[in-house]
Amino acid sequence: MRLSKRGEYGLRAMIALAEPDEQDGSPRMMQIKEIALREGISSKFLEQILLALKNNGLLHSKMGVGGGYYLAKPATEITLGQIFRVLDGPVAPVKCVSQMAYEPCGCPDEETCGLRLVMGDVRNAISDILDKTTLANVVKRQGSLRKKLGIK
Amino acid sequence: MRLSKRGEYGLRAMIALAEPDEQDGSPRMMQIKEIALREGISSKFLEQILLALKNNGLLHSKMGVGGGYYLAKPATEITLGQIFRVLDGPVAPVKCVSQMAYEPCGCPDEETCGLRLVMGDVRNAISDILDKTTLANVVKRQGSLRKKLGIK
DNA sequence: ATAAAGTCTATAATTTCAGTATACTTTTTG
DNA sequence: CAAAAAGTATACTGAAATTATAGACTTTAT
Known part of the structure; x- marks a missing residue:
């Protein structure tokens, strides 16, 4: 019953994009390389994954200098189930x-x-589980755990 | 999140072996070919699967003429989780x-x-689910459904 | 005009899966 | 004791899926 790397990386990336921006808490935009580096993933592989998520309406992107990816909808409206099904x-x-x-x-x-x-x-x-858990849920859960452990 | 054919066939075979014998309701012994035919599986492939289940203590066998496989323990004591883990x-x-x-x-x-x-x-x-469901549970569930639908 | 970003498609490398093949051992029975 | 019927064991193969890599292309900011 394994989650593929494709699915894993895609979920990780989406969670990263759902984390609130450090400064203003606005919807976060990140570049492929930035995410790949942070999560330790091949950026070429991640490229395909993000593209699939975009083509399925879960991500938007901005091309050109200063571009990147960002969530197509609020993190409260994207479930892990949607992401999983696109990728796996x-x-x-x-x-x-x-x-x-x-x-x-x-x-x-x-x-x-x-x-x-x-x-x-x-x-x-x-x-x-997957259809009831939103990206916002995941981020919140991470956050309260981190607070509890006094990390970051 | 897929169940492999190996896992599927193994689970089907174990369920078949857990069904009570038509005559006396005693622990059922079946030959590889018999199970393979009934479930529509390659008997050479099933051979490997049953062997693995045997080597992991879930089946016993009798060699030679009139031999076959039978459950190593009562159907109430074998869970689908045990079978799944051996095979998948x-x-x-x-x-x-x-x-x-x-x-x-x-x-x-x-x-x-x-x-x-x-x-x-x-x-x-x-x-x-898998660790709480025994072969006996499955057989019982099948049985009551069949009764309800008036089948067999 | 150039560089920085995403887009798109092909292909390569690796691993897993499903199934076959073959030689061997044990047991029953005539 | 010989032969047939069963399971045991292991090696191998072909196809498919997975995980990546490559390269040429498009868009946008400066």
């Missing part, structure tokens, strides 16, 4: 319980297939 | 939240990494 596809462990990419699997009777029932539960449990 | 490895989406295969990931401060916090929740949600 469906959340469901098996296609026969997928909302976004249903396909029958091999079981003789899908309605009463025990494996399918359980995997449906797993799917729901995962999407319950 | 850790449940955790990222190594840094894995119980069985922890490894640091790239985040500068693991304690306050937002992604890690959320993925920890996901891990717990998945293992909550």
